[in-house]
Amino acid sequence: MEKVASAAAISLALFSSVAIAGETVKIKDITGREVEVTVPVERVILGEGRQIYFTAALDTDKPFGRVVGWRDDFKKADLDGYNIYLQKFPEMEKIPTFGGMKDGTFDIEQAVALKPDVIIMNTEAKSATEESGYIEKLAAVGIPLVYIDFREKPMEHTDDSMRIIGKLFGKEERAEEFVKFHDEQIARVTDVLAKQADLKKPVVFMERAGGYSDDCCMSFGNENFGKMVELAGGINMAKDFIPGTFGNVNPEQIIASNPDQVIVTGSNWELYVPGGKWVGVGPGADQTEATRKLADLMTRPAFTDIKAVKDGNVHAIWHQFYNSPYQFVAVQQIAKWLHPDLFKDLDADRTFQELHTRFLPVDYKPGYFASLKTGS
Known part of the structure; x- marks a missing residue:
């Protein structure tokens, strides 16, 4: 599986030390930005509702336990999946929802009022976020924003994105367990294909x-x-x-x-x-x-x-x-x-x-x- 040169640097930055509870650390997000965050975070805004896919893999027992706000796309984009989660976690319907950074409907005042420890955004929202000055506005009130990526270059960034979230959540070991499973399952395909001389x-x-x-x-x-x-x-x-x-x-x-x-x-x-x-x-x-x-x-x-x-x-x-x-x-x-x-x-x-x-x-x-x- 291909990796860019920066992947090793990101991983090194993430795992050079294990954070102590309540410690403020510098995390290098998937875009290479260094962000100061106090970990483990307890209050999280998900820049996209479908980020519950990774939250659930790390906070399996309480996937919505840290989520104080999220974008309103999960129900619209994956109605069947939404209903499966809703049946088991009815409290998720009470979580405040947002519009998107990219379409200009994100309510920054609402976000600040929820007092998140971090906002997790997809890289596709980066241009809109920068153009609107959201990062500076959030930083002024002590709210860090961290970018991850499962869409633009997922085969390159998934492992490191999971490690970033593991660091934020204080679930580094769980994140590594997921990454190991992820890579082993891809290898079940790529290892077989690599042995075929005339594929x-x-x-x-x-x-x-x-x-x-x-x-x-x-x-x-x-x-x-x-x-x-x-x-x-x-x-x-x-x-x-x-x-x-x-x-x-x-x-x-x-x-x-x-x-x-x-x-x-x-x-x-x-x-x-x-x-x-x-x-x-x-x-x-x-x-x-x-x-x-x-x-x-x-x-x-x-x-x-x-x-x-x-x-x-x-x-x-x-x-x-x-x-x-x-x-x-x-x-x-x-x-x-x-x-x-x-x-x-x-x-x-x-x-x-x-x-x-x-x-x-x-x-x-x-x-x-x-x-x-x-x-x-």
Whole structure:
């Protein structure tokens, strides 16, 4: 698994010493900023509701115990997951919610009133945060802001982001246990592929949130799901057309590239696009309905005559793998779709279930994947 040169420096900064309770330490966040924080933090504002994915992996018994405020996206972006957590932790509905830094609806006065020890933000909000002067305004009242990243360059930053949060929460050992599991599960794919001298790599088109709108088609460059495809032994079709992490590919390019496999990301977006054409894979999803909607998406002009559709190599995968520390599950499932003979004994559902058993406070419910090819 690739690492940038700065990763070692970040890890060294994080683990040069173990903080004493109530000690003010300098933490280097994922952007390289040095931030003074008194740890372990007891009051946290999550810059995105879906950051509960990592909070739950560290504060498993009380995933909302430190959370005094969070962005309002969890329910909208992952309704099925939200409801599973709500059933076990009804108190989460009482946590104050915020708009986003990026869309300019974050209420800084409300945040200050909640007296957080730290605000955790995704790197995608960095430009908006800096332009608005939020960091300086928060610093003036003694509230540090720390950046982590599970979206822009997740395959590069997930381990160090988990270590940063472990340091903040006083859960360094738990964070290391998660990182070890994360890396071991990716190695179950990459180690096998590394031994294949003449690996035939299929061309894969990853469609981001297919059916969310009528536009065609959002995709991924050489990061996020694009990088997951490469790690899983495929060729990300869109990497030559999208310079950054996210972008668009026009229908004519999909037809011309004639991909061997198509993978569409989806989730339950009923609160975003009621009755939409999106594929609602996720915890406990209706597989028959997911497959029906996936097949319907393949009737669009960009897809009807391409090789992937003719061969039935069309799949759907839970969109939220793109914004959580759980990407290793996606890498395993994609590898099995691309190279079924090499990974006949690999079971991504079982891996995800083990993650839930070891790290998460809610029970596992399958439904995160769908395929038009029977048995895949």
